[in-house]
Amino acid sequence: MEPCDGYPTSLLKLRxxxxxxxxxxxxxxxxxxxxxxxxxxxxxSSSDDPFIVTDLGTDLEWINTSRxxxxxxxxxxxxxxxxxxxxxxxCQHVLPTVKHxxxxxxxxxxxxxxxxxxxxxxxxxxxxNVSKALMRLGITHxxxxxxxxxxWKHLKINxxxxxxxxxxxxxxxxFLVGEGATQLLLPFCRVAMEQFHPSPVTTLPLAPGAxxxxxxxxxxxxxxxxxRLIIADTGHHRIVITNHSGKVLQVVGGYEPGYRDGPLNxxxxxxxxxxxxxxxxxxxxxxxxxxxIREVDLENGTVxxxxxxGKQGEDTEGGRLGxxxxxxxxxxxxxxxxxxxxxxxxSHQIWAFFFRDEVLFGKQAYSKGTCACIAGSGAEGNRNxxxxxxxxxxxxxxxxxQPPSSLHIADSESSSIRSLSLxxxxxxxxxxxxxxxxxxxxxxxTDGVALNAKLQHPLGVAWSTFKGRLYVADSYNHKVxxxxxxxxLCNTLVGGASVEDLPGVYSQFxxxxxxxxxxxxxxxxxxxxTNNHCVKVVxxxxxxxxxxxxxxxxxxxxxxVSEESVSEGKCVSSVKLSPGGHLCLRFDxxxxxxxxAPNRWRVHCSRQVWLQNPLPAGTLEPATxxxxxxxxxxxxxxxxxxxxxxxxxxxxKGDVCAPRSWSxxxxxxxxxxGPKSQEVFFSKDMYA
Numbered sequence: 001m002e003p004c005d006g007y008p009t010s011l012l013k014l015r016x017x018x019x020x021x022x023x024x025x026x027x028x029x030x031x032x033x034x035x036x037x038x039x040x041x042x043x044x045s046s047s048d049d050p051f052i053v054t055d056l057g058t059d060l061e062w063i064n065t066s067r068x069x070x071x072x073x074x075x076x077x078x079x080x081x082x083x084x085x086x087x088x089x090x091c092q093h094v095l096p097t098v099k100h101x102x103x104x105x106x107x108x109x110x111x112x113x114x115x116x117x118x119x120x121x122x123x124x125x126x127x128x129n130v131s132k133a134l135m136r137l138g139i140t141h142x143x144x145x146x147x148x149x150x151x152w153k154h155l156k157i158n159x160x161x162x163x164x165x166x167x168x169x170x171x172x173x174x175f176l177v178g179e180g181a182t183q184l185l186l187p188f189c190r191v192a193m194e195q196f197h198p199s200p201v202t203t204l205p206l207a208p209g210a211x212x213x214x215x216x217x218x219x220x221x222x223x224x225x226x227x228r229l230i231i232a233d234t235g236h237h238r239i240v241i242t243n244h245s246g247k248v249l250q251v252v253g254g255y256e257p258g259y260r261d262g263p264l265n266x267x268x269x270x271x272x273x274x275x276x277x278x279x280x281x282x283x284x285x286x287x288x289x290x291x292x293i294r295e296v297d298l299e300n301g302t303v304x305x306x307x308x309x310g311k312q313g314e315d316t317e318g319g320r321l322g323x324x325x326x327x328x329x330x331x332x333x334x335x336x337x338x339x340x341x342x343x344x345x346x347s348h349q350i351w352a353f354f355f356r357d358e359v360l361f362g363k364q365a366y367s368k369g370t371c372a373c374i375a376g377s378g379a380e381g382n383r384n385x386x387x388x389x390x391x392x393x394x395x396x397x398x399x400x401x402q403p404p405s406s407l408h409i410a411d412s413e414s415s416s417i418r419s420l421s422l423x424x425x426x427x428x429x430x431x432x433x434x435x436x437x438x439x440x441x442x443x444x445x446t447d448g449v450a451l452n453a454k455l456q457h458p459l460g461v462a463w464s465t466f467k468g469r470l471y472v473a474d475s476y477n478h479k480v481x482x483x484x485x486x487x488x489l490c491n492t493l494v495g496g497a498s499v500e501d502l503p504g505v506y507s508q509f510x511x512x513x514x515x516x517x518x519x520x521x522x523x524x525x526x527x528x529x530t531n532n533h534c535v536k537v538v539x540x541x542x543x544x545x546x547x548x549x550x551x552x553x554x555x556x557x558x559x560x561v562s563e564e565s566v567s568e569g570k571c572v573s574s575v576k577l578s579p580g581g582h583l584c585l586r587f588d589x590x591x592x593x594x595x596x597a598p599n600r601w602r603v604h605c606s607r608q609v610w611l612q613n614p615l616p617a618g619t620l621e622p623a624t625x626x627x628x629x630x631x632x633x634x635x636x637x638x639x640x641x642x643x644x645x646x647x648x649x650x651x652x653k654g655d656v657c658a659p660r661s662w663s664x665x666x667x668x669x670x671x672x673x674g675p676k677s678q679e680v681f682f683s684k685d686m687y688a
Contacts, residue, residue: 007156008051009049010047010049010050010051011051011156011172013047013049014044014047014051014172014175015175017040017043017044018040018174018175021036021037021040022184024036025037025040025184033187034187034190034191037187037188037191037192038191038194038195041167041173041191041192041195042195044167044171044173045167045171045173047171050169050171050172051171051172052169052170052171052172053081053155053164053166053170053171053172054071054170055070055071055074056068056069056074056081056114056116056144056151057144057146057150057151058070060144060145060146060147060150060151061127061144061145061147062142062143062144062145063127063130063131063134063142063143063144063145064134064139064140064141064142064143064598065142068144069114069142069144071170073112074112074114074166074170075168075169075170076110076168076198076199077110077111077112077168077198077199078105078110078111078112078165078166078167078168078189078192078193078196078198079111079112079113079114079165079166079170080098080101080111080112080113080114080163080164080165080166080185080189081114081115081116081155081163081164081165081166082094082098082113082114082115082116082161082163083116083118083146083151083152083155083157083160083161083162083163083164084115084116084117084118084160084161085117085118085119085120085121085124085160086117086124086130086133086134086137087120087121087124087395087412087413087457087476088120088160088161088395088413089329089345089346089395090160090161090178090179091160091161092137092329093179093312093329093346094161094163094179094182095137095138095139097182097183097185097186098113098163098182098185099138100186101113101185101186101189102141103650103659104186104190105189105193106594106596106597106650106652107141107596107597108200108594108595108596108597109193109198109200110193110196110197110198110199110200111189111193111198112141112142113141113142114141114142114143114144115134115139115141115142115143115144116143116144116146116151116152117130117143117144117145117146117147118146118149118151118152118157118160119146119147119149120160120441121443121456121457121476122443122456122476123456123457123476123477124476125145125147125148126147127145127147129514129531130143130145132513132514132531135218135235136218136234136235136530140598155172158177159177159178161178161179161182162175162176162177162178163175163176163181163182163185164176165185165188165189165192167192167196168196168198173188173192174188212235212533214533214534214550215240215248215550216231216233216235216236216240216533216534216535216550217233217234217235217236217533218234218235218516218530218531218533219231219232219233219234219235219516219528219529219530219533219534219535220232220234220272220273220459220516220517220528220530221234221273221274221275221286221332221460221516221517221528222275222517222518222519222526222527222528222535223275223276223277223519224244224519224520224521224524224526225277225521226521227243228241228242228243228244228249228277229241229242229243229244229246229526229535229548230275230276230277230283231275231528231535232272232273232274232275232285232517232528233254233272234271234272234273234516234530235533236253236254237253237254237256237257237258237268237269237270237271237272237289238251238252238253238254238269238272239251239252239253239269239272239275239283239285239296240550241283242548242550242551244521244524245549245551246535246548246549246550246551247551248550248551250264250298252264252267252269252283252296252303253267253268253269253272253303254269256268256661257269257270257271257289258270259287259290259292259310260303261294261302261303261304261305262302262303263301263302263303264296264301264302264303267294267296267302267303269285269287269289269290269294270287270288270289270290271287271288271289272285272286272287272288272289272294273286273288273330273331273332273516273517274286274330274331274332274333274334274343274399274517275333276333276334276335276340277335278295278335280299281297281298281299282295282296282297282298283295283296283298284296284306284333284335284340285333286330286331286332286333286342286343287308287330288329288330288331288345290308290310291308291309291310291311291312291313291326291327291328291329291330291346292305292306292307292308292309292310292327292330293305293306293307293308293322293327293330293333293340293342293353293371294306305322305323306322306323306340306353306371307322307323307325307327307353307371308322308323308325308326308327308330309323309324309325309326309327311326312326312327312328312329312346313325313326313327313328314326314328314347315328315347316347316349316373316377316378317372317373318351318370318371318372318373319370319371319372320370320371321369321370321371322353322369322370322371325370325371325372327342327344327346327351327371328344328345328346328347329344329345329346329347330342330343330344330345330346330351331343331344331345331395331396331397331398332396332397332398332399332410332460332517333399334399334400334401334407336401336407336422338354338355338356338358339352339353339354339355339358339360340352340353340354340355341374341399341401341407342371342399343396343397343398343399343409343410344373344376344396345395345396345397345412347373347376347378348376348378348379348380348381348392348393348394348395348396349373349375349376349377349378349393349396350373350374350375350376350388350393350396350399350407350409350420351371351372351373351374352366352371352372352374353370353371354366354367354368354369354370354371355368355369356368360374360422360425361374361388361421361422361423361424361425362423362424373389374388374389374425375388375389375391375393375420375425375427376388376389376391376392376393376396377389377390377391377392379392380392380393380394380395380413380440381393381394381414381437381438381440382394382411382414382416382433382434382436382437382438382439382440383427383437384418384427384428384429384437385426385427386424386425386426386427387425388420388425388426388427391427392437393409393411393414393418394411394412394413394414394440395411395412395413396409396410396411396412396418397410397411397412397458397459397460398410398412398458398459398460398461398473398517399461400461400462400463400470401463402463402470402485403465405421405422405423406419406420406421406422406485407419407420407421407422408430408461408463408470408485409461410458410459410460410461410472410473411433411458412457412458412459412475413440413457414432414433414434414440414442415432415433415440415442415443415444415454415455415456415457415458416429416430416431416432416433416442416455416458417429417430417431417432417455417458417461417470417472417483418430419485429450429451430450430470430483430485430488431448431449431450431451431453431455431483431488431489431490432451432453432454432455432458432490433451433455434451435451442454443455443456443457443476444456445474445477445479445496447481447490447491447492448489448490449487449488449489449490450488453488453489453490455472455474455477455481455490456474456475456476456477457475457476458472458473458474458475459473459475459514459515459516459517460472460473460475460515460516460517460518460528461473461518462518462519462520462525463520464520464525464540466520466522466523466540467520467540469482469483469484469485470482470483470484470485471483471493471518471520471525472490473515473516473517473518473527473528474515475514475515475516475530476514477495477496478495478496478511478512478513478514478515479492479493479494479495479496479512479515480492480493480494480495480512480515480518480525480527480538481493493507493538494507494508494510494512494527494538494545495507495510495511495512495515505544505545506542506543506544506545507538507543507544507545508543510536510538510545511532512527512529512532512536513529513530513531513532514530514531515527515528515529515530516528516530520540523539523540523541524537524538524539524540525537525538525540526538526548534547534548534550535547535548535550536548571664571665571666571667572664572665572666572680572682572686573666573667573680574666574667574668574669575666575667575668575669575678575680576668576669576670576671576673576674576675576678577632577668577669577670577671577674577675577676577677577678578632578670578671578672578673578674578675578676579632579633579670579672580631580632580633580676581631581632581670581674581675581676581677581678582629582630582631582632582676582677582678583629583630583631583632583643583666583668583677583678583679583680584627584628584629584630584677584678584679584680585603585627585628585629585630585643585645585666585679585680585682586625586626586627586628586679586680586681586682587601587625587626587645587647587681587682587683587686588625588682588683588684589620589621589622589623589624589625589626589649589684590647590649590651590660590662590684590687591651591684591687592651592652592653593620593621593622593649593650593651593652594649594650594651594652595622597649597650598619598650599619599620599621599647599648599649599650600617600618600619600620600647600648600649601617601618601619601620601626601628601645601646601647601648602615602616602617602618602645602646603615603616603617603628603630603643603644603645603646604642604643604644604645604646605630605641605642605643605644612631612632612633613629613630613631615630616628616629616630620647620649628645630643632670641668641669641670642665642666642667642668643665643666643667643668644663644664644665644666645663645664645665645666645682646661646662646663647660647661647662647663648660648661649661662686662687664682664686666680
């Protein structure tokens with residue numbers, strides 16, 4: 001067999017063998033599949049022309065490890081390489097399967113997952129940006145930054161995501177290309193683990209990054225009304241409601257992901273993004289990780305599901321009643337009268353949920369309570385069309401309405417702003433992108449007109465009636481841009497500077513980091529400054545930019561936890577300290593802590609500004625007590641402070657390891673008559 005297009009013969013042979021194997025596997029019954037996998041592994045392992053992966057680039061940058069992984073770290077183990085880029089929704093969709101694999105076969109079992117980040121956008125090539133994305137996505141396994149695609153080219157990868165399974169000798173066994181192919185990953189790896197009996201891993205240089213400890217964590221979207229701001233606190237899996245000064249009025253969900261309707265203090269979300277207010281007392285939420293649209297009823301104190309089943313769907317047409325209709329990563333929402341428009345990033349479409357019977361585009365009728373696709377074929381692209389279902393989008397991630405009839409769309413993967421006419425369904429370009437509807441690499445950072453203007457992965461749009469302008473969260477350029485829609489003229493308004501991130505600066509000097517969303521109320525623009533973990537307020541008249549200071553209400557003691565409080569968790573102790581006092585928290589690890597797993601703890605504080613030292617965080621080891629030290633400022637005034645300790649660990653029972661989390665709260669009273677030091681001990685009994 002001769003090499004073809006630079007492919008080594010060993011790789012061509014493997015792919016031919018894999019094609020035959022997959023045909024047999026999917027044609028066979030459930031009972032026969034393990035035998036087919038075992039036979040295929042034996043055949044490939046005995047090949048006289050194997051495709052061997054010798055190392056993963058010791059000269060490249062590594063994340064979540066204290067040093068690059070070398071050949072000896074990989075040999076003797078089953079290794080799964082996950083080729084991804086962090087902007088890609090399809091790559092994000094395979095993460096639950098990869099996490100399931102890691103839970104079933106933790107690192108000490110002999111199976112190792114290694115991410116290979118091969119970037120699409122220039123922004124994604126920078127190590128710091130990749131590191132932040134891994135924290136946001138919850139990726140704790142080792143990741144190599146393949147910024148120049150050397151591993152991508154060596155293994156002849158041509159699609160995101162691609163998973164490659166390697167045997168203990170480094171021999172490539174399986175290439176799983178595309179999101180849909182990952183259904184084979186778990187059954188294949190189960191048989192491979194039985195067949196190879198890899199040596200247990202004793203130590204690996206794992207060093208996952210710690211999440212931020214402030215009041216917000218990767219906030220993605222924000223919505224403003226006359227009385228309140230609604231913030232999607234995405235990294236904390238919750239919705240934070242404040243007044244315009246930042247005082248917290250209500251918190252729904254968090255800190256851990258989940259899918260649960262019911263009372264506000266028990267409801268759970270997973271990576272919520274788009275938020276919208278609906279009169280008289282409802283908040284609508286694009287619950288992205290749960291593939292659902294949720295409704296928060298503030299008057300009755302409940303959360304319910306409007307649309308979605310809680311699981312990712314593949315339907316590209318829709319039309320069923322809300323809770324019967326599966327969705328695919330809804331990213332943003334926009335309410336226009338009684339129609340909730342949905343940026344369905346996972347299927348590259350625009351959908352809508354109907355609160356009453358409606359007719360769209362002057363001809364298409366929809367029934368109350370249904371949810372359906374209204375624009376986009378489901379193919380990924382940048383095709384404009386006068387027929388909405390023939391248009392193509394590329395991971396639409398932001399929506400806003402310009403009266404009387406324009407729905408603007410931040411089409412992130414085509415790096416363009418598009419417009420959908422609600423009068424006739426025509427899809428048009430506003431700014432950015434390219435002329436070729438199949439070219440999704442026309443990105444940059446250039447002010448200009450129409451296609452000459454260049455954006456880089458925009459995630460949010462907002463219309464200002466006050467200014468008569470469209471504003472764009474140009475996320476990967478770290479800017480907010482202003483668009484004259486009629487002239488199709490795009491100019492930078494905020495961001496792009498590399499100066500220190502200080503409050504009170506003016507727009508040309510302000511620094512943003514991957515802003516994910518924005519909204520307008522009067523002359524104020526509120527920007528979800530995602531990677532800076534805050535909301536910034538831009539005065540559209542003066543250009544002044546300030547950070548919104550989030551101020552949480554307080555719980556007074558262990559018997560009085562307000563459901564509005566940002567601080568949550570089981571209250572274990574009430575203590576007093578004088579200003580300048582020292583609090584020492586000591587905690588035993590839980591029984592069954594997995595060796596070598598990313599077992600993490602972190603401390604939150606409802607009034608971090610009162611502390612002299614940064615909030616501590618660290619890792620847990622079996623049989624080793626952890627310690628967290630906190631010191632109050634001397635100028636702290638008499639008030640209540642909530643200290644919360646959150647643990648995210650892996651617990652093993654027999655041969656099965658699974659993730660667990662605990663949250664404990666210490667109610668701290670600052671009192672001039674209090675002691676100068678206190679200690680709180682968390683024993684193993686606390687985890688019962």
